[in-house]
Amino acid sequence: MSTPDPWPAPTVTSPVDATVSLPGSKSLTNRALVLAAIADGPSVVRRALRSRDTLLMAQALTALGATVDTSGDDWAVTPLDGSVPGGRAEVDCGLAGTVMRFVPPITGLVAGEVAFDGDEHMRKRPVGEILTALRGLGVPVSDADALPFTIAGTGSVAGGTVVIDASASSQFVSALLLAGARFDAGVDVRHDGKPIPSLPHIEMTIAMLRDRGVAVDDSEANRWAVAPGPVAAYDEAIEPDLSNAAPFLASAAVSGGSVTVRDWPSSTTQAGDALRDLLAQMGCTVARVDEGLRVTGPTDGWRGLQGLQADLHDVGELAPAIAALCALAQTPSQLTGIAHIRGHETDRLAALATELGSLGADVDEHPDGLTIRPAPLTGGVFHTYADHRMAHAGVIIGAAVPGVLVENVATTSKTFPDFAGFWSGLF
């Protein structure tokens, strides 16, 4: 059955009581795919996330000459062989930051001309710092500082030292580190600028490189050196996507019920792990249980939620779901440190202020965050701006407030297959 647009978000009628198995992490899947493509033999990415972002990554790597078998849950990858099939290829980045930022550095390692483009909004997302850095490292990149651009790879990259400003996105650093071991001189990346957001994602990159035998020196702040050498072929099982757990755990918070996310890792570099602490601060009970992580909402559900004072600089991708919960909370909230999320799938601070505000929320938008005060909310259309996490925010409000219609809920396919069906199954 097709999903209507706008989509009437289900409203809770009783406390949710569910145990869910969530699809794999986008960030882990796309890193595993890139590393498999430059590895010294075939790899397997087990329980890979099958979503728009990861299928675009598989397509991009295939266009560059790798093979990625996406037919089952475990994706077998044969690495790049040094030249682009047919000498020319196109890469569609869609709206995936990981494709637009992680693929260009490895494109220098294959001989051929590769044209990059993406969704209309992708042409506005920042990538210029990486393109400038790549030129400095010896990769021939066309004269552009945003999509569309072309890379005429020669099959090898000199590498060396590069200074970048990664204050707009941690992915600038991750992109160069992921490819760096295969550059002739490795890569030494130094950051010069305002603090880098989303640092756990750089930790994730380093951990995955080390798992594959790559030497990374991160002993100095704002500097990462990757030694040249092989990237070992690897067989990796992908953890569930903990950032995508946000709406599901939020459904427990809103309804005063309990939701258990199966296989929550005991230790992880995923930003979504911060949900344990954030939801506890808002008045939820958070417990590790045999099956995974269980969150139980306040007895009164959203009427018992406390506001939150939080710097989300490290975990900005949680901001939309958290902001939605804050709009339902009974005391004021202040979310700070997230100027960079204006460069995400949409300007998330502006989008949240507009859409929560249009349902009656009392929101002030600041250059680097939001202030949200308690106010009665009403139904209405919640626009998503093609942003999966805006859709998560909309359904969270809809769980508490009757009559919320989420426009383009299908945009959740960026990182979650059949999100609307999965979400409806909770109620």
Ligand SMILES: O=C(O)C1=C[C@@H](OP(=O)(O)O)[C@@H](O)[C@H](O)C1
């Ligand atoms: O490297 C990654 O997988 C990601 C890094 C972060 O990007 P920013 O540093 O641009 O926030 C995060 O928000 C994004 O969802 C995924």
Ligand SMILES: C=C(OP(=O)(O)O)C(=O)O
């Ligand atoms: C910022 C995000 O995605 P991307 O990987 O496209 O940057 C996100 O998923 O919240």
